Amino acid sequence: MLVVMQAHATEEQVRGVCQKIEALGYRAHAIPGAERTAIGITGNKGEIDPGSLEEIAGVQEVIRVTKPYKLVSRDIKAENSVIRFPGSDATIGGPTLAIMAGPCAIESRDQAFAIAERVSRAGAQFFRGGAYKPRTSPYSFQGLGEEGLRIMAEVRENFGLRTITEAIDNESLELVEQYADIIQVGARNMQNYSLLRRAGRSKRPVMVKRGMSATLEEFLMAAEYVMSEGNYNVILCERGIRTFADHTRNTLDLSVIPAVQRLSHLPIIVDPSQGTGKRNKVTPLSRAAVAVGADGLIIEVHHRPDQALSDGMQSLYPDQFDELMSQIRQIAPVVGRKVSVAGLNATTGLAGVETPGSDRAVNF
Numbered sequence: 001m002l003v004v005m006q007a008h009a010t011e012e013q014v015r016g017v018c019q020k021i022e023a024l025g026y027r028a029h030a031i032p033g034a035e036r037t038a039i040g041i042t043g044n045k046g047e048i049d050p051g052s053l054e055e056i057a058g059v060q061e062v063i064r065v066t067k068p069y070k071l072v073s074r075d076i077k078a079e080n081s082v083i084r085f086p087g088s089d090a091t092i093g094g095p096t097l098a099i100m101a102g103p104c105a106i107e108s109r110d111q112a113f114a115i116a117e118r119v120s121r122a123g124a125q126f127f128r129g130g131a132y133k134p135r136t137s138p139y140s141f142q143g144l145g146e147e148g149l150r151i152m153a154e155v156r157e158n159f160g161l162r163t164i165t166e167a168i169d170n171e172s173l174e175l176v177e178q179y180a181d182i183i184q185v186g187a188r189n190m191q192n193y194s195l196l197r198r199a200g201r202s203k204r205p206v207m208v209k210r211g212m213s214a215t216l217e218e219f220l221m222a223a224e225y226v227m228s229e230g231n232y233n234v235i236l237c238e239r240g241i242r243t244f245a246d247h248t249r250n251t252l253d254l255s256v257i258p259a260v261q262r263l264s265h266l267p268i269i270v271d272p273s274q275g276t277g278k279r280n281k282v283t284p285l286s287r288a289a290v291a292v293g294a295d296g297l298i299i300e301v302h303h304r305p306d307q308a309l310s311d312g313m314q315s316l317y318p319d320q321f322d323e324l325m326s327q328i329r330q331i332a333p334v335v336g337r338k339v340s341v342a343g344l345n346a347t348t349g350l351a352g353v354e355t356p357g358s359d360r361a362v363n364f
């Protein structure tokens with residue numbers, strides 16, 4: 001159920017409706033839009049009686065939402081959501097493409113700094129890197145844990161990059177939210193509902209990667225889990241799905257981008273690194289992702305891919321990342337997008353940085 005407020009409804013009226021919904025034992029999600037606020041009603045005790053809400057001051061109408069996902073849907077918010085970060089001009093979902101780049105895993109301070117310096121100079125505004133790695137083999141490098149998170153925080157300080165890193169369970173999420181700007185929920189955890197709920201109670205934006213065999217609806221429902229707990233700063237990420245094709249590690253499903261954008265107001269970015277597993281396919285698929293209308297890219301870059309402790313085969317050399325950025329700079333305007341100016345973050349980084357702090361990133 002969805003309560004659409006009148007265009008001129010006051011904040012107090014919105015609060016009044018929310019209180020009524022909560023008094024009835026449901027959860028109210030007030031989502032301001034460009035023209036009016038809509039209030040999503042969630043809960044698992046059956047449907048609310050619309051009659052009890054229609055008469056409240058400021059209410060325009062009460063609509064039944066038939067789709068299984070509600071808060072991610074364009075029914076509740078027609079315009080695209082833009083995620084902002086206090087103290088930074090980086091955005092996700094706005095006219096500027098969100099470019100995230102960095103190693104698959106943080107291996108050392110020197111490694112992280114060498115890569116951060118290059119990706120920042122090339123125009124990336126977000127630094128990626130895993131401190132907790134969900135590896136297929138228990139004998140593969142599992143990440144540096146909290147030490148990796150500390151290194152990422154130093155990268156943030158020194159280069160002015162916002163950081164994104166994966167939480168693999170509730171315990172690591174506690175730490176990730178203290179050190180990083182965005183919490184990544186990996187493909188293997190897309191249906192880990194307790195982790196999604198915990199991420200939904202965090203103040204940090206959450207990026208949910210598509211599960212290896214997730215349908216569009218399952219993908220959106222994962223984001224719905226996060227939002228249902230009150231965290232509306234969610235980013236989706238297409239990273240390839242498992243198919244019969246074996247010429248690439250996964251099959252990057254770029255058709256999901258317009259499909260998601262039709263149904264949801266949430267930003268969606270593309271990971272052509274996990275999506276292809278092969279360095280020589282990352283740049284062509286990045287070009288395609290931008291052309292298809294993705295809100296950004298997350299790219300694995302390593303200064304010595306042959307020595308990388310994970311995913312070296314799919315990591316770009318920094319020079320290749322420079323070239324990729326120069327190509328997408330040309331493609332972006334064709335689809336009405338911009339790419340952040342190269343080198344801007346590297347030079348202005350120190351001044352504008354705030355500690356990942358108290359403030360929730362602002363969305364809507």
Ligand code: PEP
Nearest residue numbers: 104186187188209239274
């Ligand atoms: C990664 O980003 O390095 C990663 C493990 O991603 P995914 O969860 O998509 O496999």
Ligand code: MN
Nearest residue numbers: 104274300311
């Ligand atoms: Mn990886």
